[in-house]
Amino acid sequence: MIPAQFDYHAPTSVDEALQLLRDADDAKVLAGGQSLIPVLRLRLAAPATIIDLGRIDALRGVRDDGDAVVIGAMTPHHEVAGHPLVREHALLLALATETVADPQIRHRGTFGGALVHADPAGDLLAPALALGAQMVIQGSGGTRIVDASDFFQDLFTTAVGEDELLTEVRVPKHTGWGAQYEKFTRVAQQWSIVAVAATARVEGGTIADARVALTNMGSTPVRATAVEQALVGAAPTQEAVRAAAASAAEGTQPPSDTNGDADYRRHLATVLTARAVLAAAG
Template structure:
């Protein structure tokens, strides 16, 4: 299908982008890489009157070291994240998940901010930011504010962003001494996750000192696997201990039933994939 007619503007600064959104009201949409928005426009599931293309805003691109954290610009493309040495050194979980986003074409056009703002519960990156306890910088007419990842994802395809706000960057804390893994189950290669698990583990003296886990597609938003984290903290770094903790992966989850999997099957997958993710992240054999 052909999208409905719309006006187009391409601001060069964050402030200009905010003004364009504020002037257009709720009928505007932000365009970054377009990998989430363009299909929606073509199917006429959305019909904005104005597209605000933020691709020319230099402030929104790239990765920089900010002491105890990395700051990732919202329009940084997936392919650039995969090549970035700072991400590899200080936020490998982000790269591990990004490598499984779509195909090469999607990764060369799609952006981290676009993926996060789209907030699809089957998307790979929202859960990763929750597991890493990232924070998001958001700009609006009233200035800039910081939103924790756990509060950014509000509901299905819904975030804490107001219609006149722009996601500026993602701040990812460095976690020296932690090891990570992203485990994902799909029907076919390059598909959305049936279930995914983002895991970060810190081992100490033969035990799991700390763990951070988040689940993909086990509800309308990314889900922090608090029960598993609790069970793993202080547990021996053994296969049996991890398997026992993984049994709590479904606590508090409300997985959907759809044409791809039932809620019960997703609960089973969450247990299996959580075990795999923690074993891989912790190097436990």
């Protein structure tokens, strides 16, 4: 199908983009376009204005900022996955990004665009939550920082307001932590039926700290805090990790669809959590 008619703008600065957002009555922001363009073609959305962020160079790139790695919202997935800073200090994010769709989409899709789209089956939300990422949001009222735990609010809904933009993401460094993104699909390049993002720090033969988050086990990514607490102080053995992973699905509300019902997903979550933690803990 052909999208409905709209006005198109391609600003070259964040301030210009924000002004366009303030002036438009019904606008959509275009990042990589891998989610928005199919929606427009199907006429599931028919905005009066499209604001394309592709020419704003300030929104691209990865940089070191002391205790955090900062990723521009318009940085393509392939750059995030392969960037030395990300692989050294936020390995979990690099591993998860490598699983996103196919190479063509990873070269077009953007890190910030995927986060703002907030599809619960998307592969970058849970790693961002597990790593304690902070979202930098800019709007007419200035700049604010929102923790990942507060950023994802509901199905396809985030803390970004209608007159605001996600400009960059601050990812706390987890240098030396092991990591694994364990994803279950029926066919290649499918959205995750269930996936688990796990990163762990092992000292003296025991797990000193762990972060675990789940993909597609609710309307937002879910932090498996009970698993994390059970892992601290435990040896990274199959028996100990599987015992901790048994509580992975507690408190979750997974969907039921043609890929599996809620109980099937709860079972998958425990199995994948054990695999992800064992791999992350070496």
